[in-house]
Every structure is written in C-alpha cells, then in structure tokens.
Amino acid sequence: MKAKGHVIDEDALVERLLPKIEDRIKTDVVRSLISALEDQIYPPESAFRGEFVRRVEKASRGKGKVFKTTMELEAHLKSLST
Secondary structure: OEEOOEEOOHHHHHHHHHHHHHHHHHHHHHHHHHHHHHHHHOOOHHHHHHHHHHHHHHHHHOOOOOOOOHHHHHHHHHHHHO
C-alpha cells in the first residue's frame, strides 16, 4: 500500500490503529450500558409527572383535611398523638 510516496506496512498500520478502535468500541459499549441502566433505575420524567398527577387526583378524591390556621393544625396533631 502506498500513501504520499511512502510504503506503509499494513501490519504496522493495523497494530497502530487496533488499540484506538478497541478503545472507541469499549467506550461506546460502556456508554450504552450506562444509558440502559439509567433508564431502568431512573424512570423518565414523564413517568414522574404521570405519577404526580395520579397522586394529586387521588388526594383530591380522598378525605383530606384543610386547616385554616396553625392553631387548628396543632390541635389536630395533638389529637393524633394521644
């Protein structure tokens, strides 16, 4: 093989390029693994939103108490502790 007037030994070229190619492949594989694990561990933001909306809707249908003053809240908390 000739390049710019120089004869290049193909085996030497492979020896030089092989580590770079291997590193790139390893990097791509590791990035893909990390991405897949993150998707499994951390659900997408849309899932958080959907879950939040469901919880708010469920809470609005429930028997929630609204305290107009801190005194009402304190009295309620005291009644729970006894």
